[in-house]
Amino acid sequence: MSKRFLYYFNMRALFMGIGLSRLLTYSKEYVLLSFLLGTIMGTIYLYFVRKNNNKFINILLSIFIMIISLVILINMISTMYLVKMNRIFILIPFILLVIYTLSKNEDVITRISYILIVINILLYLLSLISLIKYFNISNFYYTNNKFINIIKSSLIYFIFSTSGVLTIREDKNIVKTYLVSSVTMLLIALLTYGILGSNLSSVLRYPEYIILKKISISSTITNIENIVSFMWLIDLFMIYLSNANSIKKISNKYILYLSIAISVVSTIIINTYYPYLLFIYYYSPFILSAFLFIYFFINKKTQES
Amino acid sequence: MKKILLILLVLLVTGCSDYTELTDLGIISSILIDYKDKYYVTIEYLDKDDLTNTVSCSSNTISDAINICNNNIDKHFSYNHLNTVFITENINIEELVYFFLRDPEINNNFYLALVNNDNIFNKEKNIGSDVLSILKENNYDDFFSIMESIVNKNKDINIPIYDDGIKGIALYKDNKINMILNKNESNIFTLLNNNNSINIYNVCDDDFFSLNINDIKVDYIIDKNIKVYIKAYSSISELTCNVDTTKKEDIVYLEKIASDNLKGNITYMLNLLSENKINSLGINKLINNKYKDLNTKFYNYPYEVDVDLKIFKKGLLLK
Numbered sequence: 001m002s003k004r005f006l007y008y009f010n011m012r013a014l015f016m017g018i019g020l021s022r023l024l025t026y027s028k029e030y031v032l033l034s035f036l037l038g039t040i041m042g043t044i045y046l047y048f049v050r051k052n053n054n055k056f057i058n059i060l061l062s063i064f065i066m067i068i069s070l071v072i073l074i075n076m077i078s079t080m081y082l083v084k085m086n087r088i089f090i091l092i093p094f095i096l097l098v099i100y101t102l103s104k105n106e107d108v109i110t111r112i113s114y115i116l117i118v119i120n121i122l123l124y125l126l127s128l129i130s131l132i133k134y135f136n137i138s139n140f141y142y143t144n145n146k147f148i149n150i151i152k153s154s155l156i157y158f159i160f161s162t163s164g165v166l167t168i169r170e171d172k173n174i175v176k177t178y179l180v181s182s183v184t185m186l187l188i189a190l191l192t193y194g195i196l197g198s199n200l201s202s203v204l205r206y207p208e209y210i211i212l213k214k215i216s217i218s219s220t221i222t223n224i225e226n227i228v229s230f231m232w233l234i235d236l237f238m239i240y241l242s243n244a245n246s247i248k249k250i251s252n253k254y255i256l257y258l259s260i261a262i263s264v265v266s267t268i269i270i271n272t273y274y275p276y277l278l279f280i281y282y283y284s285p286f287i288l289s290a291f292l293f294i295y296f297f298i299n300k301k302t303q304e305s
Numbered sequence: 306m307k308k309i310l311l312i313l314l315v316l317l318v319t320g321c322s323d324y325t326e327l328t329d330l331g332i333i334s335s336i337l338i339d340y341k342d343k344y345y346v347t348i349e350y351l352d353k354d355d356l357t358n359t360v361s362c363s364s365n366t367i368s369d370a371i372n373i374c375n376n377n378i379d380k381h382f383s384y385n386h387l388n389t390v391f392i393t394e395n396i397n398i399e400e401l402v403y404f405f406l407r408d409p410e411i412n413n414n415f416y417l418a419l420v421n422n423d424n425i426f427n428k429e430k431n432i433g434s435d436v437l438s439i440l441k442e443n444n445y446d447d448f449f450s451i452m453e454s455i456v457n458k459n460k461d462i463n464i465p466i467y468d469d470g471i472k473g474i475a476l477y478k479d480n481k482i483n484m485i486l487n488k489n490e491s492n493i494f495t496l497l498n499n500n501n502s503i504n505i506y507n508v509c510d511d512d513f514f515s516l517n518i519n520d521i522k523v524d525y526i527i528d529k530n531i532k533v534y535i536k537a538y539s540s541i542s543e544l545t546c547n548v549d550t551t552k553k554e555d556i557v558y559l560e561k562i563a564s565d566n567l568k569g570n571i572t573y574m575l576n577l578l579s580e581n582k583i584n585s586l587g588i589n590k591l592i593n594n595k596y597k598d599l600n601t602k603f604y605n606y607p608y609e610v611d612v613d614l615k616i617f618k619k620g621l622l623l624k
Contacts, residue, residue, distance in 0.1 A: 079409050093317040096313055097314060103307055138590065139457075142597050197457040198459075203456060204406075213412055213449075
């Protein structure tokens with residue numbers, strides 16, 4: 001079975017709460033240009049950099065992505081849905097579900113992605129159609145943004161969109177899926193900036209969630225942001241699951257459980273103290289870019305040899 | 306092992322901890338906030354039998370005052386259906402916006418209204434819901450638009466004044482009340498914000514006629530001066546002038562009077578905003594876009610108003 005839907009989820013997942021808010025903060029009115037440059041960089045990178053056979057680096061990157069995705073997921077749920085609930089009670093069922101899914105063979109995960117893609121696309125289209133009327137082109141007003149910031153936001157897009165698929169990629173050509181996911185993310189970014197404007201999209205932690213609060217279908221169906229934002233939960237669930245599965249494939253079950261335990265303990269520690277969360281927010285692009293560089297370096301060495 | 310996992314999963318997803326029964330929820334309809342040395346908060350919430358109840362309290366911060374109110378009643382406050390927030394002129398609007406913006410439980414679709422006294426609630430009525438309907442019907446800015454203008458700093462905000470009905474609009478400059486518009490001025494102001502549900506009173510000789518604006522489009526074009534193009538489609542709602550509406554020249558005559566009248570009113574409003582340097586129409590960002598300079602201001606540019614008003618309905622009467 002093709003893994004293209006898994007790639008699609010993984011290319012989008014890291015934007016929630018970290019990627020998109022940082023990207024919009026830098027790009028401001030030049031969202032389109034930033035996405036174009038970022039997509040070009042990502043396409044070139046994914047075309048030339050193939051699967052890496054270095055187990056240690058793969059496991060390390062998978063664990064880091066699992067930590068980021070779990071931190072975002074638990075924070076998102078405890079901020080939006082279950083505000084007063086203890087985060088441990090959110091974490092435990094999620095981890096149990098992941099362990100149960102991992103006890104099945106790989107085809108099950110791919111089949112889950114086939115089912116979830118339908119729900120994801122439906123929610124995506126619903127949000128797009130209901131929010132398009134709030135899009136205001138005048139929000140793309142002049143802010144005296146510097147070109148270096150556009151480059152920074154392009155790099156952020158490139159880093160967050162490509163690092164999620166490095167450990168799981170198998171197909172030779174994933175550029176088509178990358179382009180499709182880039183278009184969907186671009187539309188969300190344009191919509192977010194077009195609705196919120198420059199400063200507001202920078203001060204909000206989850207700008208892509210705040211715009212969902214405006215969804216109103218013929219004035220009768222309102223307050224459905226929690227349902228529509230499930231598309232982000234699906235992305236995060238799939239990136240965690242697929243990275244855990246990639247560890248399972250290249251190592252044994254003890255390393256897999258150890259990796260899951262590391263991600264859980266790290267998430268609990270990070271969630272107890274806000275500056276740790278800020279560390280993830282500010283430094284995750286640098287850590288991910290280091291991995292991208294290592295992958296590029298290893299790939300070059302492999303091709304030369 | 307798999308079965309144990311499944312049993313644990315099933316046991317853990319049966320409900321939420323700290324849940325509240327619907328009957329124990331105090332669904333907030335509106336909040337009135339005043340400031341005199343400290344914050345005075347009155348919360349209108351839904352009680353049983355479709356009645357509303359209010360609870361008042363005070364503290365040094367808004368959140369603390371609301372918490373005290375919540376502790377004084379036997380219900381747990383829910384903000385999901387917040388309709389209106391009433392504020393007095395003493396409230397720092399920027400602080401208020403950031404307070405509501407921070408809380409994930411509060412929706413952004415409620416409305417803000419300015420009040421002069423704190424005696425607006427009535428047990429028999431759901432004031433928050435009633436005011437929301439009026440403000441929504443008349444296309445006033447909701448909290449989301451106000452929040453957007455304040456945080457993006459690209460537009461001065463305006464908030465309707467409520468006193469048993471909408472009595473005017475308070476125009477803010479740098480987040481402080483600068484000017485109060487009366488009912489007629491408010492109509493012209495809302496029209497400049499592309500609101501089409503207003504009536505224009507016109508005089509012809511010793512009589513009058515009234516037009517209802519059905520559709521309006523206001524365009525601001527920045528050149529050497531600010532060109533305000535208004536294209537409006539209207540219908541006759543009242544007519545006592547000695548004209549024959551079956552004749553084209555008489556319709557043109559009425560259109561000319563109404564256009565000149567509207568042009569005069571709009572020029573007056575634009576001058577008022579310009580003299581007081583209030584950027585309520587958000588023209589500054591259009592100028593900044595045009596000249597790529599954040600220091601250019603709309604009040605340094607002259608205006609040119611062009612009104613194209615057409616009468617396209619006369620009602621059931623032929624003449």
